[in-house]
Amino acid sequence: MSVKHDWYQNDEKVVVTVLLKNAVEKDYKCEIEDEKVHLSAENYELILNLLNPVVPEKSSHKATLHKVEITLAKRDFGKWGMLEKKKEVISEQQQIAVKSKKPQDWDKLAKEVEKTDDTEGDAAVNALFKKIYESGTEEQRRAMNKSFQESGGTVLSTNWDEVRKDKVEVKPPDGTEFKQF
Structure with missing residues (x-):
């Protein structure tokens, strides 16, 4: 199942919005780790390998009728150039x-x-x-x-x-x- 997601940020946090209707009814689960976010629901899975580390204890997620909003507390103050690490092999x-x-x-x-x-x-x-x-x-x-x-x-x-x-x-x-x- 294809579901859109987007993100925005300030110096202290990153917010990832996943457009997933009725996420609670679909028994969604969201796991937040230092450099990874894993969201799953019926027939849907989103894995984000984050560009920079976050603080899982200060991060959260909530579901509304039309979306899941994941708020990630940045470990280091500042802007990220992108949400995820590039998937290229390091020389x-x-x-x-x-x-x-x-x-x-x-x-x-x-x-x-x-x-x-x-x-x-x-x-x-x-x-x-x-x-x-x-x-x-x-x-x-x-x-x-x-x-x-x-x-x-x-x-x-x-x-x-x-x-x-x-x-x-x-x-x-x-x-x-x-x-x-």
Whole structure:
């Protein structure tokens, strides 16, 4: 049975809405784990492999006449780029980098993006940042989110040890002035 689902978020929670009529009558069950949500009912099953971890104890679900609403409490403050992890195989090099937690060679990664992507200008820069974010560790992604948000988009750091200490200051490019609107 095909049932639609959608999601929205704020910095503290993710809400997944599953359009499933009469879920209570269909004996629905919802299990929420750190990085997985499993919803089942008669002839229906939804498994979400979440992008980031949640706190199951603070998460909940409820059924109404037309839908099931699953509220997931985020473990880490910030926005998610997508609801689920990509279903691609992680390369051996990325596995080694994640296990060792050694700094990534971002220049090498930029060259790989240039070879595989023929975009230019802002699109190329965005593709590079996306690739850095996707291949980084959880701490690197957390650092990127915090530094970008707190600096008004003027700083992007992958060093969580440096970023977590204080608020990240706004650092506009030379010759420009940052104005708060």
